[in-house]
Amino acid sequence: MRAVIMHGPGDVRVEDVPTPELVEPTDAIIRVDAACICGSDLWPYRGISPVKRPSRMGHEYIGVVEQVGSAVRDIRVGDFVVGSFMASDNTCEICRAGYQSRCIHVVGMGSIGTQAEYARIPWADGTLVKVTGDITPERRRSLLAASDVLGTGWFAAVAAEAGPGKTVAVVGDGAVGLLGVLAASQLGAERIIAMSRHADRQALARRFGATDIVEARGDAGVAAIKEMTGGYGAHSTIEAVGTQEAMQQAIRSTRAGGHVGFVGVSHGVSLDGQELFLSGVHLHGGPAPVRRFLPDLIDRIMTDEIDPGVVFDQTLSIDDAADGYRAMDERRAIKVMLEF
Amino acid sequence: MRAVIMHGPGDVRVEDVPTPELVEPTDAIIRVDAACICGSDLWPYRGISPVKRPSRMGHEYIGVVEQVGSAVRDIRVGDFVVGSFMASDNTCEICRAGYQSRCIHVVGMGSIGTQAEYARIPWADGTLVKVTGDITPERRRSLLAASDVLGTGWFAAVAAEAGPGKTVAVVGDGAVGLLGVLAASQLGAERIIAMSRHADRQALARRFGATDIVEARGDAGVAAIKEMTGGYGAHSTIEAVGTQEAMQQAIRSTRAGGHVGFVGVSHGVSLDGQELFLSGVHLHGGPAPVRRFLPDLIDRIMTDEIDPGVVFDQTLSIDDAADGYRAMDERRAIKVMLEF
Known part of the structure; x- marks a missing residue:
């Protein structure tokens, strides 16, 4: 089958690899739809991040189930499914508390690779959620968003305790940050400040419910948020970048007693203990437990309550994956969908 | 009046200083009882921490109100009062959200100095709470504990979301850690693991409600907590030290989705963003908003529901303050009370 392989920085190729097979009785094999x-x-x-070997x-x-292992009970061949980017048993104490992305049996789907015609899904019953109803093209791309970026933005908003009466600041205008705006809006936030300096992303942020846009960054960005909030800072801040600057901006934009939900994959970030101590914020984040939110998100998508799939501003065949990486790297695309 | 002055490391003296006077109309002057x-x-x-000048x-x-400024409404001359270690207006948005220690008008009482016969209390109405009823010697020392160590341990337990069904680990066996044990117990925690290697502190931890004692520290301490919790880690961890080792121990002892309440004043702590990201814990702490908890704590003390004052294992006259510092430094005393 065809699959995307990264050979090194900037070097992405589509190659033929063996089609995956069932390994554990709890596995499923899906034909990847997108x-x-x-x-x-x-x-x-x-x-x-280093690329040590072709990966x-x-x-x-999203996809259609082709095979299931002997221990799979809920998921069946032919089901149209969405799954989290982290496979989880959904039965351990961590999963039951809603942290499936830190399941004691977690398998990161990145180690398997879903930019491919087929994929093995560990813990199929605990990872996949079946979709029923009419999957229109709009809903299809939204379901794909639910697999990570929507679920991650949603978790960030929940971790930041976005809700009625709250002012929410969003650091990062990639797909996750934009969908954090959508989530904050759905959760009833009063005011949502998107931090972005790109017109296309600002427009999408507004469409998703942003009430204000701040173009300033770093200390100036913090000062802008403070000024807009009576000097106090935001109640809730979503961090969706993962850099030192973004984390500091998020923490400093938040009032004491407020909440920072951080979901940008952390790269080279080091938090000063004393600054954190004095900030008085709540800090929570990490790889989003998308599985916790999937049933609700699928429901909102299939009833057309939300349309997160509009973050996909480019759709390519898997054969053109390298173009997609380039477009995202150069910020010509917010999010690229790959079809098969 | 007599007051404690630190001239440098290890150099504490009791000297005559001017008796404080009202400065702002919102001030009160109290005669310090202890x-x-x-x-x-x-x-x-x-x-x-550096000592740049005699401080x-x-x-x-705790004390008795001697004078109040013209704008003080609720506190009156003659009231017996307890106050937080951070003076707060108790009216700003931060205070009203329960974070009085980060009040926009906050004044740290350490900058004023209460190891003295009299003290000026800024924002008297927002800082002080009047005590009524029979102040026995036991209640008196417990009220003094409420001013910081009890309130701080309580905040740590609340920040760590200690409660029914939870396993709580406590890093640090000083007065704050021990009172964190008490707080966790009062909040209904199912299991409380005190991390201590001192027999006297272990005994006090058990008296306050600890169900288990772990003597191991660092990685071995983390391993012990994991082993006692089915491999998952504690639901809630109280950090009451403030060092790098203690913070790491606290974070690593906590399961994904669990809560770390950190109240040890942070010294030289640097948190790795990626480790925090992958830990999946909630992190919250800082200078405790003692004022939030004071009315409830005073009530528990005056009804003899709790006896936090037993953390004071040495009582000295202010004239012997230097002995008290030495005893605490050498860990011969858990907590020293100074009388006037």
Whole structure:
């Protein structure tokens, strides 16, 4: 089958690899209907994370179940499914508390690679959610978004305790940050300040519910948020970048007692204990437990309550995956969908 | 009046200083009934925090109101009062959200110095709470504990979301850690693991409600907590030290989705962003908003529901303050009460 392989920074190729087979009785094999390129795929693409050997890429997916292992009970051949980017048993104490992305049996789908025609899904019952109803093209791309970027933005908003009466600041205008805006809006936030200096992303932020846009960054960005909030800072801040500057901006933009939800994959970040101590913020984040939110998100998508799939501003055949990486790297695309 | 002055590391003297006067109309002057030496006073005493000039010491206090400014409404001359170690207006948005220690008008009482016969209390109405009823010697020392160590341990337990069904680990066996045990117990925690290797502190931890004691520290301490919790880690961890090792131990002892309440004044701590990201814990702490908890704590003390004052294992006249610092530095005393 065809699959995307990264050979080194900037070097992405589509190659023939063996079609996956069932390994554990709890596995399923899906035919991937669509996958996508993630902001986190750019870390190795840009040489910021090492690429030690040619690596399969991709961790987001929707698809149709082709085979199930002997221990799979809920998921059946022929089901149209969405799954999280982290496979989880959904039965351990961590999963039951809603942290499936830190399941004691977790398998990162990135280690398997879903930018491919087929994918093995560990813990199929605990990872996949079946979709029923009419899957229109709009809903299809939104379901794909649910697999990571929507679920991650949603988790960030929940971790930041976005809700009624709250002012929410969003650091990062990639797909996750934009969908954090959508999530904050859905969760009833009163005011949502998107921090962005790109017109196309600002427009999408407004469409998703942003009430204000701040173009300033760093200390100036913090000062702008403070000024807009009576000197106090935001109640809730979503961090969707993962750099030192973005984390500091998020923490400093938040009032004491407020909440920072951080979901940008952390790269080279070091937090000063004393600054954190004195900030008085709540800090929570990490790889989003998308599985916790999937049933609700699928429901909102299938009833057309939300349309997160509009973050995909480019759709390519898997054969053109390299173009998609380039477009995202050069910020010509917010999020690229790969079809098969 | 007599007051404690730190001249440099290990050099604490009692000297005559001017008696304080009202400065702002929102001030009160109290005659200090008792003060105490805080674990945080040991940072400069040990030369870990710089002592740039001779400094007034102390931020914990109970006392009787001697004078009030013209704008003080609720507190009256003659009231017996307990106040937080951070003076707060208790009316700003931050205060109203329960974060009085980060009030926009906050004044740290350490900058005023309560190890003295009299003290000026800024924002008297927002800082002080009047005590009514029979103040027995036991209740008196417990009220003094409420001013910081009890309130701080309580905040740590609340920040760590200690409660029914939870396993709580406590890093640090100073007065704050021990009162964190008490708080966790009062909040209904199912299991409380005190990390201590001192027999006297272990005994006090058990008296306050600890169900288990772990003597191991660092990686071995983390391994012990994991082993006691089915491999998952504690649901809630209280950090009451402030060092790099203690913070790491706290974060690593906590399961994904769990809560770390950190109240040890942070010294030289640097948190790796990626480790925090992958830990999946909630992190919250800082200078405790004692004022939030004071009315409830005073009520529990005056009804003899709790007896936090037993953390004071030495009581000295203010004239012997230097002996008190030495005893705490050498860990011969858990907490020293100073009388006038």
